[in-house]
Amino acid sequence: MSKGIFITATGTDVGKTYVTALIIKKLIECGVKAGYYKAALSGAEERDGVLVPGDAEYVKTVSGINQSLNKMVSYVYKNAVSPHLAANIEGNPVELEKIKDDYKSLQNEYDYITVEGSGGIVCPIRVDDKEQIMLEDIVKLLNLSVLIVADGGLGTINSVMQTCEYIKSKGIPIKGIILNNFDKTSIMHRDNKSMIKSLTGVSVIAEVEHGCKDINIDTDRLMSVYDEIEL
Numbered sequence: 001m002s003k004g005i006f007i008t009a010t011g012t013d014v015g016k017t018y019v020t021a022l023i024i025k026k027l028i029e030c031g032v033k034a035g036y037y038k039a040a041l042s043g044a045e046e047r048d049g050v051l052v053p054g055d056a057e058y059v060k061t062v063s064g065i066n067q068s069l070n071k072m073v074s075y076v077y078k079n080a081v082s083p084h085l086a087a088n089i090e091g092n093p094v095e096l097e098k099i100k101d102d103y104k105s106l107q108n109e110y111d112y113i114t115v116e117g118s119g120g121i122v123c124p125i126r127v128d129d130k131e132q133i134m135l136e137d138i139v140k141l142l143n144l145s146v147l148i149v150a151d152g153g154l155g156t157i158n159s160v161m162q163t164c165e166y167i168k169s170k171g172i173p174i175k176g177i178i179l180n181n182f183d184k185t186s187i188m189h190r191d192n193k194s195m196i197k198s199l200t201g202v203s204v205i206a207e208v209e210h211g212c213k214d215i216n217i218d219t220d221r222l223m224s225v226y227d228e229i230e231l
């Protein structure tokens with residue numbers, strides 16, 4: 001039976017891909033059959049007429065994952081805007097059935113699937129005259145819990161609290177927080193960690209320093225955040 005976790009963040013460019021790559025690298029090093037999935041990616045680079053999903057390519061390079069790029073991402077858009085807007089410009093709007101089918105087929109191949117979100121937790125995926133799909137609809141469709149990647153520095157208490165409140169309001173379980181670009185020599189970063197813990201009641205399961213090449217977390221602890229998923 002395959003297990004999964006959804007990686008979100010307090011915003012775009014906070015480090016979801018960076019942290020996801022380190023997580024998958026660690027799992028693979030421990031002999032785990034680890035897979036990656038992202039439902040919708042925007043801002044893809046066009047190379048020889050083909051849109052290349054940058055996040056998947058980065059994860060593949062860092063983690064050494066043996067998964068083809070086209071199985072890592074279901075929808076790839078060129079415009080670097082929210083998926084709903086990219087689809088309104090380019091066409092090819094997200095269909096939840098395809099996401100479910102693509103994820104199910106990964107479940108046949110991988111035991112631990114790390115799913116990267118798009119943007120922060122409030123992200124419109126499809127908004128047109130037929131349907132409105134928000135990112136949380138994908139989290140719920142796949143029956144996943146989330147890990148939140150947040151910056152270690154100034155302003156993070158506010159963005160973590162808002163992210164947690166939104167996720168809780170949607171009835172989605174939060175398994176932990178990972179502080180990225182964490183500087184353990186900074187009194188503010190250390191205080192952010194303890195304030196986040198006490199204000200949210202959610203554990204900070206790892207701190208990732210700037211330029212870090214390996215995530216410092218016990219493998220059993222890491223594997224324990226993945227839920228067994230039946231779709």
Ligand SMILES: Nc1ncnc2c1ncn2[C@@H]1O[C@H](COP(=O)(O)OP(=O)(O)O)[C@@H](O)[C@H]1O
Pocket residue numbers: 009011012013014015016017018019180181208209210211212
């Ligand atoms: N801990 C880190 N050390 C060095 N660079 C980082 C770190 N975290 C993120 N970055 C860089 O910051 C940028 C945004 O990170 P990324 O993981 O792509 O964000 P997201 O996936 O949340 O949009 C990327 O260029 C990435 O390489």
Ligand SMILES: [Mg+2]
Pocket residue numbers: 016017018055116
């Ligand atoms: Mg990313």
